[in-house]
Amino acid sequence: MAPGKKKKIPLLKIRNIEAEKKHIILKTENLSIGYRKKQLEKVVASGINIEVTEGELVAVIGINGVGKSTFLRTVSGIQPELSGHIEINGVNRKNISSERLATMISLVLTEQPLSKNLGVAELVALGRQPYTNWIGRLSPGDLKIVKNALALVKIEEIQEKKCHELSDGQLQKVLISRALAQNTPLMILDEPTSHLDMYHKAQVLKLLKDLSLRTRKAVIFATHEINLALQLCDKIILMKPNEVVQGKPQQLIQKGHFESIFPSDLIVFDxxxxxxxxxx
Amino acid sequence: MQNTRAYTIVLFLLLGATVAAWLLNISLGSVNIPFEEVLAVLFSSEADSTNWHYIIMEYRLPKAFTSILVGSGLAVSGMLMQTLFRNPLAGPYVLGLSSGASLGVALVLMGATIFGGVAGGIVFSQWGVVIASSLGSLLVLMAVMLASVKLKDTMAILIIGLMFASLTSAVVSVLAYFSPAAQLQQYVFWSYGSVGDLSWNELGILSLFWLFGVMIALFSIKNLNSLLLGEQYARSLGMNIGRNRTVLIISTSILAGSITAFAGPVAFVGMAVPHLIRQVIPVNDHRILLPAVIFGGAILMLLCDTVAQMPGSDYTLPINAVTSLVGAPVVIWLLVRKRKFLF
Structure with a gap:
């Protein structure tokens, strides 16, 4: 055995011990989100203090318009925060260049990819863009990661297809696979289950659960599937008009937080x- | 991804077709020169007739190279516009770029005599026309760009491009109304388009602009591929959207502007060639698309020019009319055939 390989074994062991004390991937402190137009600030939500560690599956839940998407867009750097700060992998997001951020956060958005004529494998391979050379050439290592990303989401058999030939559920998996190929510690998804039937909703969320367990990624997603989220997620970020709370599903239920997320005139939490x- | 080898073969075929179209273009013309003689002039510089030598070296050869630069340059700028604007119908002509260039040239050719003779003398040089044309197209593209930032609706952007086209042509009409017949004629001939008026020197200047524009496109390949996912995804892949947009605009306006200045407005090549190429190879990867579009543009333009010069006769058709005659049916055919544009 090569001497280099011998060295690596204790390193791996140390990592396993470290895994007990979970590494924090995302942390926000007193974060205030919203929109700024000239001098006017429109605060959507404020005082957001959350913490997400590796391997965690986290759902962001709240009524329409409460700011779920704004929150995810702010965390992922699409729009600036109003105040407070965001730490990704222990680094203040303001100090992370967009090139480096691309290796830390991968996204699955509600926006459909522009080119429906892209092949599945081709689209997944675009996830490697932050790592490829000036012309985007895929190295053998990149190809291996792409292959792995296709396998993790179990879409190898459709990799030759074009995106316009796919069902909504398949397309969602392809986009998740692309985010996986980007190989980031944090994956953010905005309503990954909208447009899907109940079976495919469960399938996508189950997939996210498996991925967070197997790849140790922190996976954060906005959803309206409260029932499924309660069953699958390690943590829930509950966005209410006046406060944002986070906790394990059971904790939040016991504290009665679910009773107040919707107006009480139509539905009640049992x-x-x-x-x-x-x-x- | 797996088809890289197949695409490479197609690219070599396209290269071969370009060379064939180039040879065809050089060997046909109003004067009948036997093919062996054409080859003799090209490769050994000796011919039975010095007239033939002169015709080929000083007329047909620069014309053929101009066709290649014009066709490929417009096709590349069309491809850039289509990816940038996320619209399969975008192109330098449809977005009003050529109209902007026409306005610039009209101001130089006709406006100079109206507004003052002294300035006219200075800007009358070929450089003056090139600069005016580039500035004109840059101006329109900036306006369209500004609208695209505000609107985000691609159909609206196209309509705005068409509005700019009408606006500039209205200004051109006013200028034409007041300008003397000689200048008016000069402008009208320019607007017919021509690839046959360039000297080797001017060809050199045009090729510099071409090289600059295409180099920018070459170095934007990775970002163009990211843009296939849409702007938000492209940004999440580490791409600087604003800077890239600017760079692509500069490349497009240099290509379309300089070409329009030297060869006049050439319709539809920019829009149609990327679609024609996608019919031949169903590809989105700009690493393949860019060279394919360059070859495709060159082939189309060489063929159009061969038709335009009407071999065996003394007449030459305006190249702008010929490209439209080829380009418009292609667009119609594509729309009818696909019903839905996938690109």
Whole structure:
């Protein structure tokens, strides 16, 4: 055995011990999000203090318009924060260049990819862009990662297809696979299950759960699937008009946080079944 | 990804077709020169007739090279516009770029005599026309760009491009109305388009602009590929959207502007060639698309020019009319055939 390989074994062991004390991937302190137009500030949500560690699957839940997308867009650097700060992998996001950020955060957006004529493997391979040379040539290493990303999401059999030939559920998986190929510690998804039927919703969320366990990525997604999120997620970020709370699903239920996310005139949260019911 | 080898073969075929079209273009013309003699002039510089030598070296050869630069340059700028504007119908002509260039040239050729003879003398040089044309197209592209930032609706951007086209042509009409017949004629001949008026020196200048524009496109390949996912994804892949947009605009306006200045407005090549290429090879990767579009543009332009000079006759058709005659049916055919544009 080469001497170089011998050295690596204790390193791996140390990492395993370290895994007990989980590494923080995303941390926000007193974060205030919203829009700034000239001098006017429109605050969507403020006082957001959350912490997401590696291997965690986290759902962002809240009523339409409460700022779920704004929150995710701010964290991922698409729009600036109003105040407070965001730390990614222990580094203040303001000090991270966009090139470096591309190796830390990968996105799955609600916006459909522009070119529906892209092949599946081709689209997934675009996830390697932050790592390729000036013309975007894929190295054997890149190709291996792409292959792996296709395999993790189990879409190898459709890799030759064009995007316009795919169903919504398949396309969603392809986009997730692309984000995987980007090989970032944090993956952010904005409503990855909208447009999907109940079966495919569960399938996509189950996939995210598996990915967070197997790749140790922190996976954050906005969703309206409260029932599924309660069953699958390690943590939930609950966005309410006046406060943002985070916690394990059971903790949030016990503290009665779910009762107040929607106006109480139509639906109520039933703690016994851990689901919403129509008010009778 | 796996088809890289197949695409390489197609690229070599396109290169071969370009060379064939080039030879065809050189060997046909109003004067009938036997093919062997054409080859003799090209490769050994000896011919039975010095007239033939002169015709080929001083007329047909620069014309053929101009066709290559014009066709490929416009095709590249069309490809850039289509990816940047996320619209398959975008191109230097449809977006009003050529109209902007026409306005610039009209101001130089006709405006100079109206507004003052002294300035006219200075800007009358070929350089004056090139600069005016480039500035004109840059101006229109900037306006369209500004609208695109505000609107985000691609159809609206196209309509704005068409509006600019009408606006500039209205200004050109006013200028034409007041300008003397000689200048008006000069402008009208310019607007017919021509690839046959360039000397070797002017060809050299045009090729510099071409090289500059195409080099920018070459170094933007990676970002163009990112843009296939849409701007938000491209940004998340580390791309600087604003800077890239500017760079692509500069490249497009240098290509379209300088070509329009030297060869006049040439319609539809920019828009049609990227689509024709996508029919031949269903490819999105700009690493393949860029060279393919360069060859495709050159081939189309060489063929159009061969038709325009009407071999065996003394007449020459305006190249602008010929490209439209080829380009417009292609666009119609594409729309009817696909019903939905996938690109």
């Amino acid at each position: 703690t016994a079944t851990e689901s919403f019911r129509i008010k009778t």
